[in-house]
Amino acid sequence: MSALSGEAAAMLVVILVGFLPTEMWRALAMVAGRKVQEGSELFRWVKAVATALLAAVVGRLIFAPAGTLAEMPLSLRLASIAIGVAVFFACRRSILLGALAGEAVLLGGAWWFLG
Amino acid sequence: MPGVVLFAGYVGLGGLLHGVGFPFFAGMLSTLLIWALPAQVILAGGIGAGTALPALALAIGLSSLRLLPMTVAIAPFMRGHRRSFWAELLCSHYVAMTFWVEGLRLLPKVPGEGRVAFALGLGNALLAISLAGTAAGFFLAGELPPALAAGLLFLTPVSFSLMMIRNAGRDLMDWLALGAGLLSVPFVVGLAGGADLMISGIGGGTVAYLIGRFLRRRG
Numbered sequence: 001m002s003a004l005s006g007e008a009a010a011m012l013v014v015i016l017v018g019f020l021p022t023e024m025w026r027a028l029a030m031v032a033g034r035k036v037q038e039g040s041e042l043f044r045w046v047k048a049v050a051t052a053l054l055a056a057v058v059g060r061l062i063f064a065p066a067g068t069l070a071e072m073p074l075s076l077r078l079a080s081i082a083i084g085v086a087v088f089f090a091c092r093r094s095i096l097l098g099a100l101a102g103e104a105v106l107l108g109g110a111w112w113f114l115g
Numbered sequence: 116m117p118g119v120v121l122f123a124g125y126v127g128l129g130g131l132l133h134g135v136g137f138p139f140f141a142g143m144l145s146t147l148l149i150w151a152l153p154a155q156v157i158l159a160g161g162i163g164a165g166t167a168l169p170a171l172a173l174a175i176g177l178s179s180l181r182l183l184p185m186t187v188a189i190a191p192f193m194r195g196h197r198r199s200f201w202a203e204l205l206c207s208h209y210v211a212m213t214f215w216v217e218g219l220r221l222l223p224k225v226p227g228e229g230r231v232a233f234a235l236g237l238g239n240a241l242l243a244i245s246l247a248g249t250a251a252g253f254f255l256a257g258e259l260p261p262a263l264a265a266g267l268l269f270l271t272p273v274s275f276s277l278m279m280i281r282n283a284g285r286d287l288m289d290w291l292a293l294g295a296g297l298l299s300v301p302f303v304v305g306l307a308g309g310a311d312l313m314i315s316g317i318g319g320g321t322v323a324y325l326i327g328r329f330l331r332r333r334g
Contacts, residue, residue, distance in 0.1 A: 044328075051289055
């Protein structure tokens with residue numbers, strides 16, 4: 001983080017690393033419009049890579065998190081996710097209820113570990 | 116309901132931004148300009164992990180590519196009778212998951228001349244909710260007792276895990292990509308400079324695509 005300590009430097013990172021790689025696809029869609037086919041093999045590959053990328057980042061937040069979450073044992077983090085997924089499926093695929101259940105398990109554990 | 120989920124997602128992001136030491140206004144700018152929660156999570160998570168910036172830009176570009184077909188699909192409903200390139204470009208900036216779902220539901224009912232105004236109104240309302248969530252999460256993270264702060268940081272991984280499971284649906288390839296990305300993390304987590312993200316994402320995603328294609332051809 002040391003290179004990003006300045007607010008201006010961080011804003012530059014947001015624009016160059018975050019905004020431009022995202023906005024270019026929206027703008028391209030308006031310009032190139034109809035020439036893209038959603039079901040093509042190229043798009044299937046991109047979808048797979050995008051899914052795996054996001055899964056990897058989320059996995060990192062579970063396996064190697066930041067801040068106080070890192071003080072919780074890995075077993076508690078994994079158990080909270082597992083319970084959240086179980087409740088999600090049990091409650092007709094409700095993201096809200098699944099997330100609440102996972103949070104409840106984690107908070108219960110956190111309260112236990114941190115006192 | 117979509118507003119509540121959106122708000123909670125951005126509260127989680129705000130907590131994450133605070134957790135990795137990202138400055139406040141740059142974090143708010145990321146919601147205003149990037150306006151795509153997965154890309155912002157990758158940015159914040161990558162900064163926290165010390166990922167090299169070019170690798171991070173590539174990862175974000177690939178993750179945001181899904182916005183292209185989404186924008187193409189909704190574009191006809193964001194055009195007025197008089198075509199204006201700049202108005203359409205501005206409207207396209209608001210395309211993200213929640214806007215897309217709600218826009219496709221609501222915009223077709225709006226008469227042609229009011230569609231640009233309606234799209235901008237809807238987009239700005241969702242953006243305001245998200246900016247409020249980002250700020251709330253950021254400031255809460257510094258004030259909360261440690262146990263609740265841990266819960267705040269957990270909001271993003273738990274909700275995104277469930278959202279990815281929901282979005283995977285019936286396509287086997289999605290499940291393979293999800294599993295490959297998630298389960299490869301413990302093996303690559305020590306690698307520096309974004310190699311972990313490239314192996315898990317591009318490597319895992321490509322393997323999932325190839326296996327999915329192989330199974331589709333056979334079945």
